[in-house]
Amino acid sequence: MERRHFIETLSAPVLVACAVCMGACSKSGGGTNTGGTNGGGTGGSASFTVDLGSNLLAVGSSLVQSGVIIVRLAAGNTPASFTAVQVACTHEGTAINYNASQNKFICPNHGSTFSTNGAVTLGPAAANLKSYNISISGNTMTIAG
Numbered sequence: 744m745e746r747r748h749f750i751e752t753l754s755a756p757v758l759v760a761c762a763v764c765m766g767a768c769s770k771s772g773g774g775t776n777t778g779g780t781n782g783g784g785t786g787g788s789a790s791f792t793v794d795l796g797s798n799l800l801a802v803g804s805s806l807v808q809s810g811v812i813i814v815r816l817a818a819g820n821t822p823a824s825f826t827a828v829q830v831a832c833t834h835e836g837t838a839i840n841y842n843a844s845q846n847k848f849i850c851p852n853h854g855s856t857f858s859t860n861g862a863v864t865l866g867p868a869a870a871n872l873k874s875y876n877i878s879i880s881g882n883t884m885t886i887a888g
């Protein structure tokens with residue numbers, strides 16, 4: 744078999760497999776997404792809703808959608824009970840996690856930490872996380888910014 748023919752023979756199944764994988768990997772969170780982008784290290788614009796009747800029920804729980812991580816910090820469905828910041832670390836873009844016992848965001852890549860309002864508390868990240876506006880009507884939370 745010629746080298747070119749061998750590569751052509753292999754490439755078609757690989758492309759199909761990649762297309763299937765890409766489709767399977769594109770899943771959104773528990774709310775209704777009406778748009779949003781992630782700037783890859785900087786917070787992009789976002790606008791979406793989250794149903795608080797079935798999401799973020801426990802204090803300390805979090806949800807990631809449209810490049811934003813939303814955390815319930817306290818009981819009650821008021822904006823002050825939640826925080827919403829960009830999920831991409833401002834250092835190199837790794838997805839941060841909320842640590843409930845330490846009440847802060849921690850980047851698993853190089854260990855940067857951020858307060859619940861997104862301010863850097865430990866580097867190497869130098870820039871704060873973008874913070875998003877939260878409004879709530881009934882059980883519907885709207886994230887925008």
Ligand code: FES
Pocket residue numbers: 832833834835836837850851852853854855866867868
């Ligand atoms: S990517 Fe987050 S600290 Fe480096």
